[in-house]
Amino acid sequence: MKEAILYQIQDNQKVNCNICFQRCTIAEGKRGICGVRENHQGKLYALNYGQTVAAHIDPIEKKPLYHFLPGTKIYSLAAVGCNFRCAWCQNWQIAQSPKSHKKIEGTMMTPEEHVRMALAYDCPSIAYTYSEPTIFVEYALETMKLAKAKGLKNVWVTNGFMSKETLDEIIPCLDAANVDFKGPDDTVYEEYCGGQTEPVMENLKRLYEAGVHLEITTLVVPGVNDQEVQLEKIAQFISTELGQEVPWHVSRFFPVWKMTKTPVTPVETLKMAERIGNQAGLRYIHVGNI
Incomplete structure (x- = not known):
C-alpha cells in the first residue's frame, strides 16, 4: 500500500482521485470504481502498489506490438484492477477481481526487482500490461524511471482512459503504447465498458503528438462494434487524426466472461475491417486471433 498520486482532499474527508477520467469522489473507507484505490482517514492509497499479480517474459508481438523492437522479448508485469468493466474482458480474473471482493491479490515485488x-x-x-497500468500508475511510474535509467524501454498496454495529469507523469518515460480502441462512439463505451470515447481519442492524439510509438487494437465483437460504419469511423480516425503509418490490429473475439453466449467473430468480418483499413489508407493492418 502506498499513498496515491494525483488526488485532492475534499470536505468531510472525501477525496477526488484524478488518475483517470472516472475522477471518482471517494468517501472515507470506500474505494474507487477500480476497486484498488481507497480513502483511509482522508488520504488516498493505492492498495495494489507492489502487489505483482503477473510477471512473464513474452514476445513483444504478443502485446501486440509489431513495429517496435520486433523479434525481441519483453518483460511484462501487472497488478490487479481496472477502471473499466468490459463485458468481454480477456483478463477479468486479475482486472476485475478487486471489485467483487476486498482482497488485493499479488506477491510483493519492488520496482528494482522487476x-x-x-x-x-x-x-x-x-x-x-494484462490489467490496466493506469490503475497501478504509482508502481508503474517508479519502475519506468528505474528502467529508463538502465537503458530499457517502457511500454503500456492500456485502454487509454487515463487523465491528462497521468499522461503528464508517464510520457517522459514512455516509449511505446498499444491502446485498445473499442469503438467510435459512446454507445460501446458506456454500455459495455463504463467509460466514454472522447477521452480515449484525445489521449491517442496526445500520445502520437508526443512521439510515443503507437499501435492500436480493436477487438471486433459481434453485435457490439462489428458494423461497417463503426469500423470505418475507427479507421478514418486513425488515418486522419493520427497517421496512416499507425498500425491497426483487428482482433477476433472469442466468448469469455460476461459474453459467453456471443459468437466468435466471423473471419469475413475481420476481412471487412482489413478492407476498410486499406481504403482509409492505413499502411499496417494486422488481423489477429485467427
Missing part, C-alpha cells in the same frame, strides 16, 4: 529481472533475461523493454 528491472533486475528484465535485465537478467535480456529483455530490452518492460510492459505494464
Whole structure:
C-alpha cells in the first residue's frame, strides 16, 4: 500500500482521485470504481502498489506490438484492477477481481526487482500490461524511471482512459503504447465498458503528438462494434487524426466472461475491417486471433 498520486482532499474527508477520467469522489473507507484505490482517514492509497499479480517474459508481438523492437522479448508485469468493466474482458480474473471482493491479490515485488529481472533475461523493454497500468500508475511510474535509467524501454498496454495529469507523469518515460480502441462512439463505451470515447481519442492524439510509438487494437465483437460504419469511423480516425503509418490490429473475439453466449467473430468480418483499413489508407493492418 502506498499513498496515491494525483488526488485532492475534499470536505468531510472525501477525496477526488484524478488518475483517470472516472475522477471518482471517494468517501472515507470506500474505494474507487477500480476497486484498488481507497480513502483511509482522508488520504488516498493505492492498495495494489507492489502487489505483482503477473510477471512473464513474452514476445513483444504478443502485446501486440509489431513495429517496435520486433523479434525481441519483453518483460511484462501487472497488478490487479481496472477502471473499466468490459463485458468481454480477456483478463477479468486479475482486472476485475478487486471489485467483487476486498482482497488485493499479488506477491510483493519492488520496482528494482522487476528491472533486475528484465535485465537478467535480456529483455530490452518492460510492459505494464494484462490489467490496466493506469490503475497501478504509482508502481508503474517508479519502475519506468528505474528502467529508463538502465537503458530499457517502457511500454503500456492500456485502454487509454487515463487523465491528462497521468499522461503528464508517464510520457517522459514512455516509449511505446498499444491502446485498445473499442469503438467510435459512446454507445460501446458506456454500455459495455463504463467509460466514454472522447477521452480515449484525445489521449491517442496526445500520445502520437508526443512521439510515443503507437499501435492500436480493436477487438471486433459481434453485435457490439462489428458494423461497417463503426469500423470505418475507427479507421478514418486513425488515418486522419493520427497517421496512416499507425498500425491497426483487428482482433477476433472469442466468448469469455460476461459474453459467453456471443459468437466468435466471423473471419469475413475481420476481412471487412482489413478492407476498410486499406481504403482509409492505413499502411499496417494486422488481423489477429485467427
